[in-house]
Amino acid sequence: MKLTGSEILLRCLVEEGATTVFGHPGGAILHTYDVLPEHPIRHILCRHEQAAAHAAEGYYKASGKVGTVMVTSGPGACNTITGLTDALMDSMAIVVFSGQVPTAVMGCDAFQEADVVGTTRACTKHNYVVMKTEDIPRIVKEAYYISRSGRPGPVLVDLPKDILMGKAEFKGYPQEVNIRGYKPTLNGHIGQIRKAADLIAQAKRPIIYGGGGIIHSDAHQELQELVEITKTPITLTLMGLGAFPTDHPLWLGMLGMHGTYTANMGMIHCDVMIAVGSRFDDRVTGKLSEFGKQCKIIHIDIDPTSIRKNVKVDVPIVGDVKHVLAQLNQELRKVERDWAKEFEEWHAEIEEWKRRHPLRYDQKDGAIKPQYAIETIIRATEDKDPIISTGVGQHQMWAAQYYRSRRPRRWLTSGGLGTMGYGFPAAMGAQAAFPKDLVLCIDGDGSFQMTMQELAACVQYNLPVKVFIINNRYLGMVRQWQELFYGKNYSEVDLAVHPDFVKLAEAYGATGFRVERPEEMKAVVEKVVSTPGPVVVDVVVDREENCFPMIPAGAAIRDIIDVGDPIPEKLFQGIR
Amino acid sequence: MRDKDGKRRHIIGMLVENKTGVLARIAGLIASKGYNIESLSVGETLDPTVSRMTLVVRGDDWVIEQAVKQLNRLIDVIKVSDLTDEDLVERELILIRVNAEPTFRAEVLRIADIFRAKVVDVTPMTYTLELTGDEDKLDAFVELLKPYGIQEVVRTGKVVMVRGSKAVTKRYQEKLKQAAGKEMIVVAQQEEGNGQDLLR
Numbered sequence: 001m002k003l004t005g006s007e008i009l010l011r012c013l014v015e016e017g018a019t020t021v022f023g024h025p026g027g028a029i030l031h032t033y034d035v036l037p038e039h040p041i042r043h044i045l046c047r048h049e050q051a052a053a054h055a056a057e058g059y060y061k062a063s064g065k066v067g068t069v070m071v072t073s074g075p076g077a078c079n080t081i082t083g084l085t086d087a088l089m090d091s092m093a094i095v096v097f098s099g100q101v102p103t104a105v106m107g108c109d110a111f112q113e114a115d116v117v118g119t120t121r122a123c124t125k126h127n128y129v130v131m132k133t134e135d136i137p138r139i140v141k142e143a144y145y146i147s148r149s150g151r152p153g154p155v156l157v158d159l160p161k162d163i164l165m166g167k168a169e170f171k172g173y174p175q176e177v178n179i180r181g182y183k184p185t186l187n188g189h190i191g192q193i194r195k196a197a198d199l200i201a202q203a204k205r206p207i208i209y210g211g212g213g214i215i216h217s218d219a220h221q222e223l224q225e226l227v228e229i230t231k232t233p234i235t236l237t238l239m240g241l242g243a244f245p246t247d248h249p250l251w252l253g254m255l256g257m258h259g260t261y262t263a264n265m266g267m268i269h270c271d272v273m274i275a276v277g278s279r280f281d282d283r284v285t286g287k288l289s290e291f292g293k294q295c296k297i298i299h300i301d302i303d304p305t306s307i308r309k310n311v312k313v314d315v316p317i318v319g320d321v322k323h324v325l326a327q328l329n330q331e332l333r334k335v336e337r338d339w340a341k342e343f344e345e346w347h348a349e350i351e352e353w354k355r356r357h358p359l360r361y362d363q364k365d366g367a368i369k370p371q372y373a374i375e376t377i378i379r380a381t382e383d384k385d386p387i388i389s390t391g392v393g394q395h396q397m398w399a400a401q402y403y404r405s406r407r408p409r410r411w412l413t414s415g416g417l418g419t420m421g422y423g424f425p426a427a428m429g430a431q432a433a434f435p436k437d438l439v440l441c442i443d444g445d446g447s448f449q450m451t452m453q454e455l456a457a458c459v460q461y462n463l464p465v466k467v468f469i470i471n472n473r474y475l476g477m478v479r480q481w482q483e484l485f486y487g488k489n490y491s492e493v494d495l496a497v498h499p500d501f502v503k504l505a506e507a508y509g510a511t512g513f514r515v516e517r518p519e520e521m522k523a524v525v526e527k528v529v530s531t532p533g534p535v536v537v538d539v540v541v542d543r544e545e546n547c548f549p550m551i552p553a554g555a556a557i558r559d560i561i562d563v564g565d566p567i568p569e570k571l572f573q574g575i576r
Numbered sequence: 577m578r579d580k581d582g583k584r585r586h587i588i589g590m591l592v593e594n595k596t597g598v599l600a601r602i603a604g605l606i607a608s609k610g611y612n613i614e615s616l617s618v619g620e621t622l623d624p625t626v627s628r629m630t631l632v633v634r635g636d637d638w639v640i641e642q643a644v645k646q647l648n649r650l651i652d653v654i655k656v657s658d659l660t661d662e663d664l665v666e667r668e669l670i671l672i673r674v675n676a677e678p679t680f681r682a683e684v685l686r687i688a689d690i691f692r693a694k695v696v697d698v699t700p701m702t703y704t705l706e707l708t709g710d711e712d713k714l715d716a717f718v719e720l721l722k723p724y725g726i727q728e729v730v731r732t733g734k735v736v737m738v739r740g741s742k743a744v745t746k747r748y749q750e751k752l753k754q755a756a757g758k759e760m761i762v763v764a765q766q767e768e769g770n771g772q773d774l775l776r
Contacts (some may be wrong), residue, residue: 117597121604126651129597146651181593181654305645 005133005164006032009097010039012140015173018068018095020044020059020432022052026072027112028099031164044432044461047453049076051425053083053154054451056094058429061412062387064218066148067094067429073101074112077158078119082419084154085123089416090239091216093152095143102162103131116158125153130160133168145177150184151303152216184302188319188327196274196298196315197331203272205346206232209255209284212239212415213277213301213321215408220244222325223276229332231339233350235263237278238400239415242408252350253359256284257551258397261357261562262350264549268294268557269349275299277321280310281416282553290556300324357549359401360563367542368518370395370470374442375402377468380525386438387430389413391423391447394476394547399442421450424467428454431463438466438529445471445495455508458534466528466535469501472543480546484567505536514538579634585614586640586660587736590629593652594620601650602629609643611635615668615733626654630735659736666736669708671696672718675725676703684724691717702727 003011009032013021021043025033036043046052049071056067071077077098087094101110117129126146128139136159143155200206214223214236220243227234227250234244235255244251253260255267267273273295278284285291292311299306299313300321307316317324340347361371374395378388382404389412390396396413405411412430414422427441448469458465475493482490505512511531515524515538528535548563561567578584592598599618606613615632633640640658647656676684681703688695688705691713697704707717711734718729 118600121597121601122608179651182651303649305642305649309642 001170002167003170004031004035005130005136005159005166005168006035008133008136008168008170009140009159009164010035010041011170012137012173013041013068014039016066016140016144018066018144021068021070022046022055022059022429022432023070024049024052024072024076025070026076026099028073028101028161029070029076029097029159029164030072030099031161032070032097032099032159042432043070044428044457044463046425046457048451049079050082050421051428051451051454051457053080053094053096054086054419054422054425055429055432055454056096057083057087057090057092057422058389058412058426059433060093060152060429061215061426062409062430063433064409065433066144067092069094069096070098071096072099072112073116074114076112077116077156078114080156081120081123082417084120084156086414086417086419086422087154088123088125090414091152091212092154093147094154095147096154096156098156098158099164100129100158100160103160104162106160116156120156123154124156125151127156127158129158130163133163133166136163136168137170137173141174142177142179146179146182150182151213151306184320185304185318186320186323188300188317188324190327192315192317193324193327193331196300196317196328197335199272199296199298199315200230200232200274200332201335201337203232204342205270206230206272206274206343207252207266207270208232208234208274208276209237209267209278210234210240210243210276211237211278214240214243215277217277217302217320217322218408219277219320219322219325220408222322222329225329226274226325226332229329229339231343231347232274233266233347235259235266237281237284237415238413240278241400241403241413242405242411245406246404247406250347252354254400254403256281257286257553258401258547258549260359260401261549261560262353264551264557264560265353266350270295273297275301275313276325277301279303279306282310285310285557286551286559287554287556290558300328357562361545363518365518368516368521368539370472370476370539370541370545371398371402372518373468373470373515373521373539373541374398376521377440377442377525378402378404380522381438381440381529384438384529385410386440387412387427387434389423389427389430389439389441391441391443391450392418392420393444393447393478394472394480394545395442395444395447395470396423397477397547398470420444420447423447424451424465425454427465427467428458428463431458431465432461435463439464441465441467443467443469444476445469445473445498446475449495452504455505455510455534455536459509462533464533464535466531466537468528468537468539470539470541471498471501472541472545473498474543476545477547479544483544483546484552501536501538505534508534510534510536512536512538514540516540581636583634583636584660585632585634586637586658587664587666587734588631588633588640588644588647588656589659589736590631590647590656591621591654592627592629593654594625594627595652598627598652599629601652602631602647605646605650606631606633606643609635609639611639611643615731617733617735619735630733632734659738663739664736665739666710666734667708668711668714668734669706669732670714670717671704671706671728671730672721673697673702673704673727673729674721675701675727677701680724684721687717687720693717
């Protein structure tokens with residue numbers, strides 16, 4: 001049976017299970033949109049292609065299923081670049097299908113033409129331009145396989161108009177993939193795993209430093225087993241949050257630039273560091289020349305290029321975290337050791353840090369402290385097991401600090417790229433994956449305004465995302481850096497003019513609330529949760545609250561500034 | 577040989593998919609490290625769907641190690657090895673158009689003879705010479721001809737083959753057969769050249 005390229009593409013998507021598509025039509029992809037309604041695919045018309053890409057990321061992170069985006073050529077495809085780069089940095093599996101001008105005029109500066117494959121080469125895991133209609137099934141199959149397997153990442157498929165309109169015999173969606181240049185390693189090398197087990201068995205002060213890889217490979221149970229067997233304290237990166245229950249006694253909190261004092265102290269006082277699915281980002285390591293000098297490092301990661309990229313490690317293990325941890329746990333169960341007793345001193349030291357340096361803030365009468373607002377949102381909704389997304393900035397770090405969760409894939413945030421505007425569309429994508437779940441977006445006033453046009457899509461498709469704008473009328477994190485490192489020169493951070501967010505929500509057909517007093521906070525959160533449809537809450541907070549603890553950029557972890565610590569003038573001059 | 581800053585010349589051998597855009601991916605990756613490709617040669621292998629690429633880049637060992645791993649990560653790259661420390665046969669081809677005026681015409685020819693270069697084009701005032709050899713030989717040849725006035729030089733870039741009895745493609749095919757159906761197990765750090773032996 002001969003079908004057009006568009007029909008073949010959509011049939012392949014249905015076969016792949018990609019039945020939710022975030023997209024925006026346009027000239028070059030119109031032929032596909034023409035037959036889209038005939039297929040069992042739910043299309044969500046995003047108002048901007050960047051948001052479509054972030055929505056696909058949110059969909060993937062929450063559900064574990066590859067997110068799908070469909071856009072037109074030129075501007076449509078170019079608008080996805082922020083989303084593609086974000087997905088590449090945070091290992092999010094999304095596939096973007098972009099229309100392209102007909103092959104006959106490619107390279108001739110045709111209307112809405114851009115060299116999309118050339119432009120996205122550096123921000124995708126892999127990309128394709130389809131030059132024959134009959135290649136579509138194979139390329140779609142490969143695109144999804146590459147996107148989700150190994151270290152997940154974004155894949156772009158560029159589809160020239162004549163290829164979509166041309167006809168070819170459709171012989172069905174391929175069952176198998178064989179790409180000779182791409183064979184991800186799953187199992188760890190057993191010799192290396194034994195070395196790691198030996199190292200852990202002799203440790204006196206070990207720590208686990210886990211990252212997003214645990215979530216991508218669904219290895220949270222294996223991780224918990226590792227903690228239970230060895231009684232090793234654990235910290236997670238921003239991307240790893242959710243991989244370990246936050247109410248566990250061995251939980252240290254998030255680490256890194258705005259991580260807890262305890263987690264960061266753990267990193268510089270340990271003798272064995274077990275890095276699991278994490279990549280030694282500069283926000284975690286601080287000054288590299290002082291990082292990890294006192295300890296042996298075991299590094300488990302599926303991506304060989306992550307290993308030895310920033311930090312020299314003693315025992316590298318390439319493999320899927322889930323497989324490797326299962327193998328490692330098996331080795332560690334054979335070790336005869338009273339772990340709890342051996343680590344008594346280490347645990348006591350950690351308890352002392354926790355006791356003396358907890359996260360804290362001072363909520364007096366008057367203005368709402370942003371930390372109080374965020375902690376209230378998280379605690380008041382905890383029993384509903386919400387999916388929480390964030391924008392980027394101070395509110396993101398506070399949300400991460402006060403985050404409470406017992407299971408993975410409920411936390412969506414932009415880590416590597418730090419993309420303002422990520423939170424709201426990502427929440428929309430997660431809500432599309434789980435229509436009945438409570439999805440919250442804790443956003444900043446700056447971040448929200450970068451993608452707030454998606455309120456229209458949320459209302460149109462009844463995606464009842466609840467947005468809390470932590471509104472300090474500043475680009476808060478930038479202002480904090482200016483206060484600390486640039487002599488309080490608040491250059492271009494004052495968001496002096498805001499829309500009335502309550503009226504804005506109402507203008508879109510959503511519900512709006514405003515809260516200005518701390519004593520109202522809890523009641524408003526409860527009201528929001530019980531309000532059907534999308535809701536925007538304008539949480540007016542203290543303007544100049546700073547986010548601590550903080551390890552200044554470029555400083556060593558030991559230079560951490562805890563809540564209430566004096567700001568060391570000298571240190572900052574050096575950094576500036 | 578290392579520079580003052582610890583950089584040295586690396587020879588990277590690759591088997592890649594023979595299709596459009598592959599060279600752009602590889603060049604883009606090297607460029608993102610801020611390194612310049614000193615020479616590059618590409619040609620089809622016995623299997624017409626696979627190309628062999630030989631790349632010469634100057635850089636420090638650690639960055640090159642990263643680059644090799646990242647090249648390996650490219651979907652269109654089938655195999656990469658840093659061949660710098662291998663026992664290699666290396667060859668390059670050079671074409672030189674050199675002044676050959678009557679007063680020293682014979683001399684130029686004598687130098688060409690010593691190097692076993694071929695004269696491939698003759699005019700009353702010039703010779704075009706062809707020579708194959710390793711880099712040192714070619715450099716010496718160019719030096720010796722400089723006094724006569726070189727008009728133009730074209731070099732192909734290096735091609736290399738690891739010494740020994742077994743062919744690359746054969747070993748590669750055997751390895752593929754072994755790998756089919758089961759996951760390949762590789763240690764990351766390739767301490768003793770583990771995983772790098774495919775190109776030998």
